[in-house]
Amino acid sequence: MTLLELTLRNVKRNFRLYSIYLFSMIAGVIVQYTFSSLMFNADVLEALQNRDIFKAGAAIASVTVFLFIIFFILYANSFFMRQRKKEFGMYLLYGLTEKQVVRMVFYETLVICAASLVTGILLGGMLSKLFGMLLMNMMQYDQPVSLSFPIEAIAATAALFFLLALIISAQSYFMVNRLQLTELFHAKAKAEKPVRVSATLAFVAVLLLVTAFALIYSGKDSAVWQEYAAPSLLVATVGIIGGTYLFFRQFAGWLLQTMGRRKKYHEGNTVLWTSSLRFQIRGNTLNLSFITLFGTAIMMLMCFMTINYKVQFEAVGRNLPNDIAFESRGSETNRMIDELIGGSAHGIRYHLTHKAIVAAPVTEMDVAFDEPDYYTPDLLLVSEAAYNEAVDFRGDDEQVELQGNEAVVLSQGSDFPRMFEDGKTPSFAAKLGTEGETTFSLVEKKDYAYLGWSTNPLESMDIKPAVFVISDEVYDSLSKTADARTFEIYGIEDAKNAEELSRQVHTIVAESPGIYYSSFADVYSKQIEGSSLMLFSSGFLALVATFALASVIYFKQLREATDERLQYAILRKIGVDNRQFKNVIRKQLLFVFLPPLALSILYSWSIIKQYILESVSDFPELPGITWGIIGVYFLVYLLLYVSSTNLYYRIISRGT
Amino acid sequence: MQTVIQTKNLSKNYGTTPVLKNIDLAIEPGEMTAIMGPSGSGKSTLMNVLSTIDRLSGGEVWLEGKPLLDMKKPEARQFRQERMGFIFQDYNLLDTLTAKENILLPLSLRQFKAEEMERRLAPIVQALNIEGILAKYPSEMSGGQKQRVASARAIITNPAIVFADEPTGALDSRSATQLLEQLVQLNETFRTTILMVTHDGYAASYCKRVIFLRDGGIVNEIYAGEQSRQTFYDRILDTQSLMGGKRR
Numbered sequence: 065m066t067l068l069e070l071t072l073r074n075v076k077r078n079f080r081l082y083s084i085y086l087f088s089m090i091a092g093v094i095v096q097y098t099f100s101s102l103m104f105n106a107d108v109l110e111a112l113q114n115r116d117i118f119k120a121g122a123a124i125a126s127v128t129v130f131l132f133i134i135f136f137i138l139y140a141n142s143f144f145m146r147q148r149k150k151e152f153g154m155y156l157l158y159g160l161t162e163k164q165v166v167r168m169v170f171y172e173t174l175v176i177c178a179a180s181l182v183t184g185i186l187l188g189g190m191l192s193k194l195f196g197m198l199l200m201n202m203m204q205y206d207q208p209v210s211l212s213f214p215i216e217a218i219a220a221t222a223a224l225f226f227l228l229a230l231i232i233s234a235q236s237y238f239m240v241n242r243l244q245l246t247e248l249f250h251a252k253a254k255a256e257k258p259v260r261v262s263a264t265l266a267f268v269a270v271l272l273l274v275t276a277f278a279l280i281y282s283g284k285d286s287a288v289w290q291e292y293a294a295p296s297l298l299v300a301t302v303g304i305i306g307g308t309y310l311f312f313r314q315f316a317g318w319l320l321q322t323m324g325r326r327k328k329y330h331e332g333n334t335v336l337w338t339s340s341l342r343f344q345i346r347g348n349t350l351n352l353s354f355i356t357l358f359g360t361a362i363m364m365l366m367c368f369m370t371i372n373y374k375v376q377f378e379a380v381g382r383n384l385p386n387d388i389a390f391e392s393r394g395s396e397t398n399r400m401i402d403e404l405i406g407g408s409a410h411g412i413r414y415h416l417t418h419k420a421i422v423a424a425p426v427t428e429m430d431v432a433f434d435e436p437d438y439y440t441p442d443l444l445l446v447s448e449a450a451y452n453e454a455v456d457f458r459g460d461d462e463q464v465e466l467q468g469n470e471a472v473v474l475s476q477g478s479d480f481p482r483m484f485e486d487g488k489t490p491s492f493a494a495k496l497g498t499e500g501e502t503t504f505s506l507v508e509k510k511d512y513a514y515l516g517w518s519t520n521p522l523e524s525m526d527i528k529p530a531v532f533v534i535s536d537e538v539y540d541s542l543s544k545t546a547d548a549r550t551f552e553i554y555g556i557e558d559a560k561n562a563e564e565l566s567r568q569v570h571t572i573v574a575e576s577p578g579i580y581y582s583s584f585a586d587v588y589s590k591q592i593e594g595s596s597l598m599l600f601s602s603g604f605l606a607l608v609a610t611f612a613l614a615s616v617i618y619f620k621q622l623r624e625a626t627d628e629r630l631q632y633a634i635l636r637k638i639g640v641d642n643r644q645f646k647n648v649i650r651k652q653l654l655f656v657f658l659p660p661l662a663l664s665i666l667y668s669w670s671i672i673k674q675y676i677l678e679s680v681s682d683f684p685e686l687p688g689i690t691w692g693i694i695g696v697y698f699l700v701y702l703l704l705y706v707s708s709t710n711l712y713y714r715i716i717s718r719g720t
Numbered sequence: 721m722q723t724v725i726q727t728k729n730l731s732k733n734y735g736t737t738p739v740l741k742n743i744d745l746a747i748e749p750g751e752m753t754a755i756m757g758p759s760g761s762g763k764s765t766l767m768n769v770l771s772t773i774d775r776l777s778g779g780e781v782w783l784e785g786k787p788l789l790d791m792k793k794p795e796a797r798q799f800r801q802e803r804m805g806f807i808f809q810d811y812n813l814l815d816t817l818t819a820k821e822n823i824l825l826p827l828s829l830r831q832f833k834a835e836e837m838e839r840r841l842a843p844i845v846q847a848l849n850i851e852g853i854l855a856k857y858p859s860e861m862s863g864g865q866k867q868r869v870a871s872a873r874a875i876i877t878n879p880a881i882v883f884a885d886e887p888t889g890a891l892d893s894r895s896a897t898q899l900l901e902q903l904v905q906l907n908e909t910f911r912t913t914i915l916m917v918t919h920d921g922y923a924a925s926y927c928k929r930v931i932f933l934r935d936g937g938i939v940n941e942i943y944a945g946e947q948s949r950q951t952f953y954d955r956i957l958d959t960q961s962l963m964g965g966k967r968r
Contacts, residue, residue: 327834330824339816634812638873639801640829641794 071171074151081147086176088140088615092133092228093184094191095608097221099126099601101192104214108196111207113563113589118597125601129608130224134231136612141232143619145169145239152240162240169236170229177229181222188221189213195600202373202596258342261317269310276303280670283678285480304667308356311659313349317342333644336635337652340628344656351620352660358613359664359697362606366693367672369595369602374689375680376595382476383525384516384584385458387559388566390573391580392417392550401569405554408565413555414457420444420531421539421546423494426501429530431490432473432509434480439530443494444515444549445471446531447539451514457555462512466535471504474531476513479679483508492532496546504532515551519586520574521567529580551580559584614704621653621708625715632716642717649712657705665694722785724749724881724913725770729779732762732769732936739765741936742779747881750911752904754924756960757933763917764885766933770915771804771883772796784880801830805874805882809889811866813858813873819865820854823872830877844872847909848902864895868902875912884916888923900926921960925953934963 075082102108103122112118155165189211196209279300282288288296320338323329388405392398406412423443429436452463464472471492475481484490484507493503514533517525534542556562562585573581632645672690680686725747732740739762747753757763768774770781772788781788783799791799806812813822820841827837845851848868858866867887874882884903888896904926906912916927924930926949932940940959944952 329834330821330828330832330837331834332828332831335817335821335825335828339814339821343816631814631816634814637808637812638806638826639797641797644829 068171071168071175074168074172075175078148078151081144082176084618085140085144086180088137088611089176089180090184090187091611092137092608093180093221093225094188095604095611096126096130096133096224097185097188097217098192098195099129099604100220101189101212101214101217102196102199104216105192105196105209105212106214107207107209107212108199111200111203111205112593114593117590118593121594121597121601125597125604129601129604132605132608132612134228136608136615137228138232138235139612139619140615141235142239143623145236146623149243152243156243165240166233166237169240170233173229173232173236177225181225185213185218185221199596199600202600203593259313259317259345261314261321261345263318265310265314266318269307269313269315272303272307272310276300276307277666277670279303280674284675305353305357308663309349309353311663312352312356313345316348316655316659317345320345333648333651336648337655340631341652341655344624348656351616352656355613355616356660356663356667358609359660359701360667362609362613363664363668363694363697364672365602366606367668367690368676369599370689370693371672371676371680371683371686373595373599374686375683376591378683380584380588380591382513384519384582384587385513386454386516386553386582387413387556387562387584388554388569389515389580389582390552390569392552393573393576393579397572397575398552401552401572404568404572405556405565408562410556410558410562410565413557415555416450416454416457416553418446418450418454418551418553419543419548420446420450420551421496421542421548423496423502423546425530426493426495427491432492432506432532433475433530434478436530438477439528442530444529444531445494445534445539445542446514448533448536451533454514454553460512462510464508464510464533466507466533467537468535469502469504469538470507470535472533473506473509474512474514474533475509476511476516476528478509478511481509481511496542502538502542504534515580516582516584517587518580518582520581521563521570521583521586525587560588561585563589610700614700617657617704617708618711621712622715625712629716629718645716646709646713649709649716653705653709653712657701657708661698661701665698669694722749723747723782724751724784725915726782727770727779730766730769730776730781731778732765732774733777739936740769740776743938745931745938747913747915749880749913750907751929752907752914752916752927754916754918754927754930755933756918756921756924756930756956758919761933762936763919763933765936767883767885767915767917771806772800801826802877803880805877805879807867807870807874807882807884807887809886811858811863811870811890813866813870815858818855818857819850819861819869822858822869823876826873826877840876840878841872843909844876847905848872862895863891864898867891867895867899871899871903871906875906875910878910879912881913881915884914886918886920887916888918888920896923921953921956924956925949930956930959932959932963939963 099122103119103126109115109118152165155168156162193209193211200207200209276299279288279296320342323334323338324342329335390401402415421444423445425441425443429439429441433439448464448466455462466472489505489507491503491505493501495501513528514531515529517528519525556565562583566583566585570581570583570586573579635645669690673687677687677690723746725745727743727745730740730743730745731738743766755763755766765774769776772783772791776788783791784803786799788796814825817825823841823844824837827840845854848871850865850868850872853861853865853869858869861869867890871882871887874884887903888899891899900923903914903916907914914927916923918924925944928944930942931938932942940963942952942955942959947955
């Protein structure tokens with residue numbers, strides 16, 4: 065019999081085991097191919113405004129997706145190999161060399177890879193049409209995506225999976241070489257004792273978690289985060305990771321021990337479902353910690369990316385409140401630009417010409433702004449009247465009313481906008497030209513902009529002007545002597561698609577370098593495409609990560625149930641019935657499944673609530689979306705729990 | 721007291737192969753009986769049928785006066801759980817339970833109260849001399865200790881009968897003797913009815929009565945009566961070689 069024949073026989077005989085493995089592989093190919101075929105899909109590329117950014121982003125995402133696929137297929141393979149230890153041992157015993165066994169495994173891997181490539185690419189091709197349309201929908205493009213099999217995508221996927229086949233074979237090679245023939249003759253003895261637990265360490269676990277939560281819930285504007293951001297972050301991270309680890313190692317063990325000491329412990333089937341858990345703690349700790357943290361990461365990633373995407377449509381408008389705005393360079397160019405805009409497909413909704421006084425700050429800029437680095441070093445002072453006019457035209461209700469030397473800071477993007485109370489208003493001194501200093505009393509810090517980020521059609525946001533709104537009377541008296549700049553502000557129709565117009569206007573404005581120019585369209589398409597792609601890629605990543613998570617859980621149950629088969633056979637002999645088996649398995653698995661789910665939901669919700677949802681509290685639909693994502697995770701997890709209990713029950717019933 | 725097990729014309733076939741033929745047998749309360757025979761004689765099958773694990777093909781069996789044929793599956797299972805105890809050659813202790821948990825398990829599964837469990841445990845632990853190992857796991861016990869724990873588990877439910885399938889099969893001779901003496905003690909102290917299946921004459925010599933099985937039928941039956949264990953042992957060996965001689 066040749067090696068190839070032997071291989072084929074193996075596949076036939078171990079079909080059940082192979083089918084699990086094959087399924088993992090096919091799932092991997094589908095995800096990988098769907099993703100890479102979108103990168104090369106002609107229809108998708110045609111719709112995009114920023115193709116290079118898209119390709120770079122998709123490439124990075126597909127590498128990440130591939131890394132995850134490697135992870136979960138190697139995990140599946142190591143399980144698969146361990147199940148076949150005995151089989152390999154027999155080959156060696158009957159005189160095959162390690163090399164031959166490895167070559168046989170390599171053939172098998174190639175066959176499985178090839179089979180899953182064909183299946184996966186066919187299925188993935190169909191899915192890619194669906195996903196392509198989803199992506200276009202997210203980017204709000206009205207572009208149909210046709211079914212296609214780009215040759216580049218097929219080649220890329222095939223190459224990656226050949227690489228994977230090599231990696232798998234290397235893994236199998238190490239496994240076969242480590243195989244000890246003596247293992248064949250010794251039944252595995254369960255000699256280990258339950259892990260030693262200490263009440264102190266169980267308490268430390270709770271303490272760590274409580275500390276982390278106390279930090280998270282203290283809120284980001286509390287003293288700890290404001291003054292000691294880095295140490296707080298470190299403590300919270302250590303608290304969560306260390307707390308999770310100790311929770312599963314010590315707290316769970318302590319809980320079982322305490323249950324075991326209760327007087328009523330021996331009543332009912334508590335003994336049965338807790339006893340094997342005592343022995344599993346050592347093996348469970350890493351697994352369950354991984355599941356918890358991984359689940360947290362998946363949920364946080366998805367929530368963050370969805371919120372980012374949802375907010376993007378509005379956020380661009382807030383960062384760039386003016387469709388087109390630039391500093392005037394004289395009446396000649398202004399006339400040219402006005403004609404250009406008026407003659408374009410985008411009609412002019414309004415056109416304002418405003419003046420602003422230039423001042424040099426004397427007080428530290430961080431008295432007024434949260435992140436001074438984002439702002440120009442000099443200050444622009446706008447009159448209340450001019451500011452309110454612009455706000456009226458935009459249709460917002462952010463108007464101000466000021467007296468004397470009162471001023472409002474426009475700190476758009478600030479996480480801490482506030483009104484300053486009477487008597488506690490910070491004063492801010494600025495120098496105007498040759499005149500002496502003028503001191504303003506800051507009455508309010510607004511999360512709002514009068515002039516947005518300066519942009520250009522190639523790079524998006526660069527820096528933004530630092531603007532104070534001051535009272536008309538002070539403005540009038542200062543404007544007599546101080547330097548002023550003139551700004552032209554346009555509101556146009558269909559600003560989302562005004563990239564071409566913006567490019568033309570920018571060319572004229574940019575003739576004098578360094579001059580202020582800001583356009584909504586420059587940023588809008590980049591941001592929307594970027595955030596759609598990020599959300600889309602994270603969706604894929606979350607999908608593969610969930611596969612990885614599911615495979616960890618699934619193989620763990622498969623292995624444990626196989627180990628416990630003998631125990632259940634004994635129970636059957638002493639008269640335990642199926643109903644009780646099911647009950648015991650359900651309770652035992654619930655003890656394993658529930659804590660990771662509860663912890664990861666608690667972690668991700670707390671972090672997202674405190675640090676993301678709080679900053680975007682003006683979007684009422686976001687908490688609902690967040691819960692929706694958590695809900696989906698919950699359902700997937702519930703499904704895993706139910707199918708695990710069924711699998712467990714099936715395995716232990718088969719053995720008797 | 722009611723006869724624990726009574727059979728009439730009991731027979732069992734696997735397909736067309738007869739394994740048990742026309743067995744008439746009565747086990748009275750408090751008896752300690754051994755069923756002996758070479759491998760393939762049907763002694764394990766007999767035990768499986770009597771303990772309701774396997775179905776009979778013909779004849780009749782009464783368990784504590786109830787016809788087995790009238791019992792439905794759940795009923796039989798309940799009878800097995802409540803009225804029978806088992807001691808297996810390979811102990812069948814759960815690795816993840818301590819000795820105490822293993823012993824109490826049958827009561828736990830039947831929702832006994834904690835106090836009642838402790839009350840029943842005490843005299844058995846004393847009789848089997850296993851106080852010292854109650855907190856240990858099976859992996860920390862010797863074979864003899866494991867079998868004593870298994871015996872304790874078998875009798876904690878106050879069963880009508882304990883089936884012991886080659887209980888000394890995996891033990892060295894010292895542990896075997898110790899275990900057999902303790903089984904006798906259990907039989908005398910608690911009046912536990914014990915039915916032991918063995919191919920070992922030495923183990924059988926500790927019983928009051930030995931039934932010889934060959935080719936699925938009872939071929940002989942001897943009683944210890946007043947004779948010493950050693951004399952009884954010699955008689956068992958004689959009977960065995962007589963039967964074996966006929967065959968050869």
